[in-house]
Amino acid sequence: MSQYEELTTTMTDQQYLVEALTEMGYRPEVQTAGIALRGYGGVNWNRPVQVTIPREQLRGALAPVGFGRDETGVFQAVIDDLDRKCSGLDESWLGRVAQAYKERQTMAVAKTKGYVFRGREIVQTPQGPKVQLRFAVR
Amino acid sequence: MQEKLITVEIDENGNSSIDLEGFHGQGCGDVAKDFRGGDSVIQSSKKREYYAQTAAVKHSQRQS
Numbered sequence: 514m515s516q517y518e519e520l521t522t523t524m525t526d527q528q529y530l531v532e533a534l535t536e537m538g539y540r541p542e543v544q545t546a547g548i549a550l551r552g553y554g555g556v557n558w559n560r561p562v563q564v565t566i567p568r569e570q571l572r573g574a575l576a577p578v579g580f581g582r583d584e585t586g587v588f589q590a591v592i593d594d595l596d597r598k599c600s601g602l603d604e605s606w607l608g609r610v611a612q613a614y615k616e617r618q619t620m621a622v623a624k625t626k627g628y629v630f631r632g633r634e635i636v637q638t639p640q641g642p643k644v645q646l647r648f649a650v651r
Numbered sequence: 652m653q654e655k656l657i658t659v660e661i662d663e664n665g666n667s668s669i670d671l672e673g674f675h676g677q678g679c680g681d682v683a684k685d686f687r688g689g690d691s692v693i694q695s696s697k698k699r700e701y702y703a704q705t706a707a708v709k710h711s712q713r714q715s
Contacts, residue, residue: 523665611665615665640663641663643661643663645661646659646660646661647659648658650657
């Protein structure tokens with residue numbers, strides 16, 4: 514029997530989260546008021562989640578993935594434990610979400626503050642790809 | 652005048668670091684603050700340019 518588990522993130526902005534998931538090829542659904550997640554075999558997660566990726570979009574997954582705000586406003590990921598172990602929806606996957614989120618956030622901040630975008634580079638490292646964003650002062 | 656460049660590096664877990672080139676003194680802090688947003692600083696190190704400018708300011712203060 515599987516069950517939902519909550520994984521900690523530091524993401525707080527719903528727009529960047531949705532954009533990050535979209536960039537990764539998903540079509541996330543947003544329910545501002547939050548909904549309960551219904552997973553494999555009738556398993557439920559009753560704390561509301563505001564952003565969900567339907568199961569059909571997660572190759573081989575048993576259950577949808579959700580992101581729900583905690584009491585401090587930070588999004589926590591809600592993932593079925595079997596999907597975490599067997600479908601690649603693990604900490605590395607969540608790291609890639611956080612990386613895409615941070616890139617979106619950085620680009621938005623740079624634009625707002627008037628920095629000039631000078632380029633993006635992917636640097637391969639043994640731990641995984643790093644994103645390098647370069648800006649100049651106007 | 653040397654162009655002021657900012658490189659933001661985001662690792663595979665979404666942790667970011669900022670590298671600044673061509674900045675002197677306290678200007679670094681303002682840029683770092685812009686890009687940091689609500690994130691907390693885990694490690695901060697200053698380059699030689701920072702101390703060169705700070706030393707020059709102290710020297711001129713002593714002279715005046």
